[in-house]
Amino acid sequence: MxxxxxxxxxxxxxxxxxxxxxxxxxxxxxxxxxxxxxxxxxxxxxxxxxxxxxxxxxxxxxxxxxxxxxxxxxxxxxxxxxxxxxxxxxxxxxxxxxxxxxxxxxxxxSYVVPKHTMEKYFAVSRFLLKLKRIEYALHSVWHHQMTGSRSQLRSEDLLKRRSGAGAPPDRSLAAVRKAARESTIACSEMIQFFQQVQRYLSLNVIEGAWAKFLKATSGNSGELGIDLWNAAHSKYIGSIHDVVCGGRDGGRGFQHSLASILGTTAQFITAVKELNSENALAARRAAPDARTGLAEHTARVHATATRFRDQVKDILRVMSRTTAGELPFLVVTIDFNEAYTGSG
Missing domain, CATH: 1.10.10 (Arc Repressor Mutant, subunit A)
Structure with missing residues (x-):
């Protein structure tokens, strides 16, 4: 009582x-x-x-x-x-x-929700913040790419008018357009991947655990003791922490599984920003052939985009073999058009 x-x-x-x-x-x-x-x-x-x-x-x-x-x-x-x-x-x-x-x-x-419980919240929050920030950075890159593409099309149209209809095509502009197209496609893939992962964590993991917590703490009698509430709350944050950060039994959560993908995505963002930086644009304008200045930057963009796809294939292969939660459904939403599993 x-x-x-x-x-x-x-x-x-x-x-x-x-x-x-x-x-x-x-x-x-x-x-x-x-x-x-x-x-x-x-x-x-x-x-x-x-x-x-x-x-x-x-x-x-x-x-x-x-x-x-x-x-x-x-x-x-x-x-x-x-x-x-x-x-x-x-x-x-x-x-x-x-x-x-x-x-x-x-x-x-602070006695009811002790320090070790808040540490679990903190660990989950740090990883979710990383996902939010990487997705936001990708959206910024994509927006910059779309703006740059429109500017590039206007430049090409102006150049054609000045050169005349019979002028040969400018291979430098074609190389720039090809590099921009590859980085835009890769950026869209990355955005879709991180959106689906966050959607799964939010709806299936966090909201699912929250609904179970509310059901366990409501009670038919209307009265609930601290011990029962603590047990339900520990189970609630524990289930989320296990999925995101890994359980005490040595299981690996999303934080470990996505570490390499997060690193590759950060490298991709840096490479694309360097590709579209003012210094790079100035160097290409000064060079006789813009393709020379593009080579190094496009190689980095291509390498990181390829590595991202390989890493996604690996993690999808692992998730498709598990029966925990609704991970197989997450695999379907990420690879809805079989862009990863259908290519090898």
């Missing part, structure tokens, strides 16, 4: 379920507009990546994301618990790519 009474006090006076819901919305990125606003603000900080990041910088970035989304209507107590931090292992002077979200519960809630 005492446990049930204490549980009621934690829910009504200290807003226990409200804080757990806030953790799901923000740390697990189940609030889409806040996630997008945070990506936009963090993207604007890239130019300061070499500087030491101070506490007021982190606070300003988070406040800007909150003000730019519906998170501004969240209760002050929950927003006060949300923070943007630099993990201790990141070290001094690291860039904005290392920042992470945390949620700081105060007593007595």
């Amino acid at each position: 005492v446990n049930e009474r204490l549980m009621s006090v934690l829910k009504t006076r200290f807003d226990l379920m409200g804080h757990v819901e806030a953790i799901r919305r923000y740390l697990l990125f189940e609030k889409g507009d806040f996630a997008l606003a945070l990506m936009e603000v963090l993207d604007n900080q890239e130019s300061h990546a070499g500087k030491s990041i101070m506490a007021h910088d982190l606070s300003a970035v988070l406040s800007s994301a909150v003000r730019s989304s519906n998170a501004q209507h969240e209760s002050p107590e929950r927003l006060a618990a949300l923070a943007l931090v630099l993990p201790e292992e990141a070290g001094h002077g690291c860039g904005w790519d290392e920042v992470a979200l945390s949620y700081n519960l105060s007593a007595p809630l």
